[in-house]
Amino acid sequence: MSLYQPFFNGKIGVADLTTRASYTLDLSWEVCGAALGGASLNARVLSEYESDSLVFGTGPLTGSFAPASALLVGTFRSPRWDHLCHVPLMLRSGPELKFSGLDCLVVRGAAPEPCALLVSRGKVHVLPVPDSADKTVPELLQALRKTAPGFRASIVTGPAADRNSPFASVSVDGQGSLDRAGLAGRMGAKNLKALLFHGIGGLAFRDDHPALSQAAEKTLRDAGTMKAAGFVPVLKGLADGAEAARALRGKLGRNRACYHCPCPCMTYATPGKTGQEREGLLLLDHAGWAGLSRKSESALPLLGRCLELGLDPLAAGQALREDRPLKEALSAVDALASGGTSVVEEDYPSAPGIDAHDYRLLGGGITPLSAGRAWTERVAAALILGLCPVFVQIARRLNRSDFLRFLSSDAGEVKSLAVALDEQVERLLEGRIPESGIGNRV
Amino acid sequence: MDRIDRTDGIDRIDVYMEASRQLEPQLNLEDLRPRQPEKKRFSDRFMPRRNRHILFDPAKCTGCGTCEMICSTRNAAVVAPVLASIKVLTNERLGKSFAILCQHCRRPLCLEACPTRAIEKGDDGIVRINDLYCTDCGMCTMACPEAAPLRDPARQEIHKCDLCEGDPLCVKHCPGKALTFTRGKALRWIKAARWGVQALSFLFLVILVVGTFCYFRAGTVELACPTGTLQNIASSGTLILVGASSALALLILTVLFGRVFCGWLCPFGFVLDLVDKIVPKRLGWPAFLKSRMAKYGILGGAVGSSAVLGYQAFCTVCPIGTLCRSYGVQSVMQSAELAIVPALAATEIAERRSWCRYLCPVGATLGIASLLRLLKIVIGARKCKKFSCIQCAEVCPVGIINADELREGISPKVPMTECIMCLRCVDRCPYGAAKVRFRWQKSTPGEANA
Numbered sequence: 001m002s003l004y005q006p007f008f009n010g011k012i013g014v015a016d017l018t019t020r021a022s023y024t025l026d027l028s029w030e031v032c033g034a035a036l037g038g039a040s041l042n043a044r045v046l047s048e049y050e051s052d053s054l055v056f057g058t059g060p061l062t063g064s065f066a067p068a069s070a071l072l073v074g075t076f077r078s079p080r081w082d083h084l085c086h087v088p089l090m091l092r093s094g095p096e097l098k099f100s101g102l103d104c105l106v107v108r109g110a111a112p113e114p115c116a117l118l119v120s121r122g123k124v125h126v127l128p129v130p131d132s133a134d135k136t137v138p139e140l141l142q143a144l145r146k147t148a149p150g151f152r153a154s155i156v157t158g159p160a161a162d163r164n165s166p167f168a169s170v171s172v173d174g175q176g177s178l179d180r181a182g183l184a185g186r187m188g189a190k191n192l193k194a195l196l197f198h199g200i201g202g203l204a205f206r207d208d209h210p211a212l213s214q215a216a217e218k219t220l221r222d223a224g225t226m227k228a229a230g231f232v233p234v235l236k237g238l239a240d241g242a243e244a245a246r247a248l249r250g251k252l253g254r255n256r257a258c259y260h261c262p263c264p265c266m267t268y269a270t271p272g273k274t275g276q277e278r279e280g281l282l283l284l285d286h287a288g289w290a291g292l293s294r295k296s297e298s299a300l301p302l303l304g305r306c307l308e309l310g311l312d313p314l315a316a317g318q319a320l321r322e323d324r325p326l327k328e329a330l331s332a333v334d335a336l337a338s339g340g341t342s343v344v345e346e347d348y349p350s351a352p353g354i355d356a357h358d359y360r361l362l363g364g365g366i367t368p369l370s371a372g373r374a375w376t377e378r379v380a381a382a383l384i385l386g387l388c389p390v391f392v393q394i395a396r397r398l399n400r401s402d403f404l405r406f407l408s409s410d411a412g413e414v415k416s417l418a419v420a421l422d423e424q425v426e427r428l429l430e431g432r433i434p435e436s437g438i439g440n441r442v
Numbered sequence: 443m444d445r446i447d448r449t450d451g452i453d454r455i456d457v458y459m460e461a462s463r464q465l466e467p468q469l470n471l472e473d474l475r476p477r478q479p480e481k482k483r484f485s486d487r488f489m490p491r492r493n494r495h496i497l498f499d500p501a502k503c504t505g506c507g508t509c510e511m512i513c514s515t516r517n518a519a520v521v522a523p524v525l526a527s528i529k530v531l532t533n534e535r536l537g538k539s540f541a542i543l544c545q546h547c548r549r550p551l552c553l554e555a556c557p558t559r560a561i562e563k564g565d566d567g568i569v570r571i572n573d574l575y576c577t578d579c580g581m582c583t584m585a586c587p588e589a590a591p592l593r594d595p596a597r598q599e600i601h602k603c604d605l606c607e608g609d610p611l612c613v614k615h616c617p618g619k620a621l622t623f624t625r626g627k628a629l630r631w632i633k634a635a636r637w638g639v640q641a642l643s644f645l646f647l648v649i650l651v652v653g654t655f656c657y658f659r660a661g662t663v664e665l666a667c668p669t670g671t672l673q674n675i676a677s678s679g680t681l682i683l684v685g686a687s688s689a690l691a692l693l694i695l696t697v698l699f700g701r702v703f704c705g706w707l708c709p710f711g712f713v714l715d716l717v718d719k720i721v722p723k724r725l726g727w728p729a730f731l732k733s734r735m736a737k738y739g740i741l742g743g744a745v746g747s748s749a750v751l752g753y754q755a756f757c758t759v760c761p762i763g764t765l766c767r768s769y770g771v772q773s774v775m776q777s778a779e780l781a782i783v784p785a786l787a788a789t790e791i792a793e794r795r796s797w798c799r800y801l802c803p804v805g806a807t808l809g810i811a812s813l814l815r816l817l818k819i820v821i822g823a824r825k826c827k828k829f830s831c832i833q834c835a836e837v838c839p840v841g842i843i844n845a846d847e848l849r850e851g852i853s854p855k856v857p858m859t860e861c862i863m864c865l866r867c868v869d870r871c872p873y874g875a876a877k878v879r880f881r882w883q884k885s886t887p888g889e890a891n892a
Contacts, residue, residue, distance in 0.1 A: 064521065202514065254500075254501060254503070254504075261506050261617075262506070262617035264504040279536060280537050
């Protein structure tokens with residue numbers, strides 16, 4: 001039996017939007033052994049298909065008892081940067097794909113009409129979504145709840161993707177994402193409005209997994225990591241985070257975590273005072289908020305508008321250039337979502353101290369809490385294993401073997417897994433694709 | 443060792459369903475050891491402790507779903523949040539969480555609704571579903587105000603929380619400590635204090651001193667029943683300032699603390715509470731008499747009839763007065779008056795404190811005085827969070843807490859002219875959601891951290 005078998009369903013779903021056909025492939029364990037999973041496996045799978053295809057994949061630890069095992073990776077050739085990009089998608093999307101019975105989803109072709117993909121019970125269904133053009137993200141989610149009631153996680157695009165804005169960004173469960181590589185644009189070009197996951201299956205676990213999870217949690221608690229939970233402490237870890245955090249004073253509510261994450265890095269914010277019964281939004285994108293709040297004092301309503309339009313808040317911040325009255329700023333954001341923009345690629349900031357190519361390769365939006373090669377390697381490893389890349393930066397006390405122990409209880413195997421992981425990280429960053437066939441069509 | 447091993451070529455969903463059907467819970471040495479019975483405390487003889495249950499604090503919940511994960515591993519031997527017996531729902535627009543989990547109610551509606559009697563409540567307070575008899579009809583889910591018995595979408599079976607037989611895993615694994623396994627925040631001492639004060643008051647007003655409630659004089663201090671004083675003024679046609687001022691004591695007490703006399707001091711109220719302990723079944727108060735305004739009508743009638751008849755008409759049949767005058771060591775044994783107390787105490791068989799709710803003119807007088815009260819009772823539905831709990835509504839002797847509003851998550855407004863300030867709700871609430879506040883304080887428990 002393969003080491004990875006308990007952690008994968010062994011299925012790849014393929015949806016051809018042009019013909020509206022879908023089928024599943026058996027995922028060969030050789031590929032899992034060669035690529036480990038996540039971004040690395042996605043790159044391998046994508047190499048088998050057309051260059052405009054999209055691949056959404058999970059890592060071996062996604063959905064498991066490993067802390068912050070929430071990751072789904074979207075891999076595609078970025079239209080903005082013209083190279084392969086791996087966009088991390090968090091909250092519950094990764095585990096829900098796995099619980100739906102698939103490890104990986106390939107989207108090929110382009111649909112003539114707007115459509116959505118529903119993954120349920122190991123199958124992919126192509127659903128028409130008529131009259132969805134120009135619907136805001138909340139409106140689209142409401143319409144999708146009528147079309148496919150009961151889905152448990154979603155990845156949707158907004159009007160910005162419909163209007164071919166280069167700064168469109170996908171929204172996970174309507175809360176935004178760390179997509180700055182143009183995943184939403186690629187989905188928009190395919191007329192793919194949404195991915196819906198209805199995970200009612202389950203995954204195996206080892207008897208010691210709950211104890212390992214608690215041990216990891218205790219390590220973080222003892223180190224004081226769990227005390228600094230929430231959006232603001234993570235935001236303050238950014239170079240200009242302290243100033244951005246000041247704009248949120250008195251507007252913060254409850255913290256929110258992704259699937260099985262002990263250190264929440266997201267927080268709900270309300271435009272009014274804390275505790276008032278008013279609609280708010282989830283602060284998820286640290287760098288995006290820092291960029292937006294730097295340019296406008298009324299950044300919260302602007303962020304809300306960005307989330308409605310499915311637009312990158314960092315780009316909105318760049319488009320504003322200077323603080324303007326709210327009404328004018330909202331118009332500027334709307335114009336940016338419509339494709340008209342004065343933002344040029346050179347204006348678009350990268351993370352300080354991190355190689356621009358590596359940063360963009362890993363989605364271009366992951367909160368940079370450290371710098372240099374260490375950041376790149378740690379984040380790349382998280383994207384391969386299926387762990388939240390923000391969490392692995394926060395939880396510095398946990399090293400690779402703490403996570404790899406969830407894959408094997410044997411110390412020798414953990415060592416060889418660490419070597420394999422290092423190799424895959426190297427390959428991923430160099431753009432080399434793991435060799436081996438991916439499986440047979442069933 | 444892996445719980446299940448995947449076989450090539452078999453669908454994952456089939457594997458986990460097969461596994462969860464076949465796998466029995468594994469016994470270990472810990473299970474075989476005899477369990478130590480929980481040590482009973484001395485105070486348990488008088489105030490038995492409540493069974494422990496899971497409390498959910500939405501302010502601490504981050505929505506990570508760890509509780510669902512760990513619960514499913516026990517339910518189905520796989521990580522599958524949909525198979526968990528606890529479900530955390532999040533309103534993403536408002537950023538609020540709500541947990542659906544069994545509260546192991548004192549009187550479980552699911553138990554009554556189950557057609558096959560598959561649901562049972564054990565001596566340990568845990569409500570369990572007996573799989574042998576369960577037909578998965580879903581009646582329990584419909585009957586439960588929280589819909590806590592959940593249906594597994596894959597196998598269509600009903601499952602519910604059994605508190606992991608007294609050691610819930612979700613509580614142990616919750617990283618944010620949003621779940622706690624506790625007996626609640628009930629104060630418990632108010633009940634004992636109230637019974638003590640009621641007994642002392644009864645001893646003083648009824649047993650030791652004759653007629654103390656109607657009129658009491660010690661030196662220059664004079665105290666009188668306010669309703670009796672009103673009748674006195676009406677019957678005599680003159681305002682006797684000394685008598686009126688002696689009636690003020692009770693009215694001032696009411697203005698300061700609400701109708702505490704009714705809840706803590708009234709000797710007839712004490713009798714009613716004692717009778718309440720032995721009433722086996724309530725018959726219900728007749729619908730045509732079910733008006734709380736009736737007591738104000740009786741008060742008006744008492745004052746009016748006193749004016750017409752020229753004597754305090756109601757005082758002759760007042761149960762508080764007759765109790766103080768006709769019972770006790772130095773009582774004036776009047777045969778006719780002796781019958782009034784048991785006759786009116788028998789109204790307890792209709793509804794709890796039905797005399798106080800609908801008929802008592804003394805309560806009506808104090809109710810009018812309590813319009814100027816300084817204190818109020820507030821119940822924060824958001825703090826209590828559990829719509830099926832409604833223990834405050836259940837224990838309220840005058841039935842003024844709206845259980846339907848609580849079930850809808852609305853903080854009920856407690857009408858303080860009717861409230862007898864017995865503080866049973868404050869004492870009983872396991873979530874600390876019922877509080878005594880000043881009338882000008884606007885916050886409700888739970889609003890600040892909702």
